[in-house]
Amino acid sequence: MADEIIAYFNGEWIPKSECKITMDNRGFRLGDAVFEVDRTYAGKFHNTDDHMDRLFRSLKYTRIDPGISREEMIAITNEAVARNWHLVPEGGDMNVRQMVTRGEGFSVSDNSPATVFVAAYPMDFNRYAHLYDEGAHVVFSRTRSYHPDSLDPKVKHVSRMNFVLAELEAHDVDPESWPVLLDLDGNISEGTGFNFWIVTDGKLRTAGDRTLLQGVSRKTLLSLADELGIEVEMDDIQLYDAYTADEAFVSGTSHCLLPVSKLDNRPLEGETPGPVVSRLLAAWGERVGVDLVGQAQAQAGISS
DSSP states (O other): OTTSOEEEETTEEEEGGGOOOOTTBHHHHHOOEEEEEEEOBTTBOSSHHHHHHHHHHHHHHHTOOOSSOHHHHHHHHHHHHHHHGGGSOTTOOEEEEEEEEOOBOSSGGGOOOOEEEEEEEEOOOTTTTTHHHHOEEEEEEEEEOOOTTTSOTTSOBSOOHHHHHHHHHHHHHOTTOEEEEEOTTSOEEEESSSEEEEEETTEEEEOOSTTSOOOHHHHHHHHHHHHHTOOEEESOOOHHHHHTOSEEEEEETTTEEEEEEEETTEEOSSOSSOHHHHHHHHHHHHHHTSOHHHHHHHHTTOOO
16 A cells, blocks of 8 residues: 555565564564664654664674664665655654564574564654643652663663553553653662653753663753753652652653653642753754754644
């Protein structure tokens, strides 16, 4: 079909609906897979190197051989966008997802070829476009992040049942909430696909690297904060620190960053977005050449 996404699947370009695995694929059976998600800005990538570096570090750590090089993966990613760009509404952009499983087999010693999937999708701004003005609601779940001695969170893997449970728990409190997990010591770690930040007395604070994924968007924010002269602290953050913060926000690939207006149904004082979040949003948009808020709200049909 002319309007169906064409994806890369094990060396072929085929309709996404035809990309199928067997029940013996280790990605399906065991979550034995890693993945990456990137986005375009006005049709162009800005963080490809960071995303590819993280993907291939994850592959190296898990000892999965994708059968293609980093440069080939970049070329496939760019081709996925080109093949599907006609599906993007005017003014929109694309997410790209790369996933690599160890392939089929009951043992890691089976040496079956990896399964490689790459697809580009028109971005859906509807979930978060309104939150640039209203602020996201964060709920801290009871389910904890994986301890790095069990499964290092620096690997972008698909073994994410703890994220699923955290989302279920958070949605019991607020169906529109964004779940954030704590580590085993009770410190704030990360969200279910995003990083969490607070602002206290003009200083950015986010958790250290031990119990969270080193987000590419997080890296961008650290760079922007340095350019803007905003002090950053990466250390343990307790719930007390979050509840008493001046501002809070989340960062991730699609939305870049979103202000937070409630934590566990406790409203944060001050305007939404706050002054630091507003500065960071403006600086991010200037760097990538896109009005992030304007694009998201226009695509979601929200009047400014």
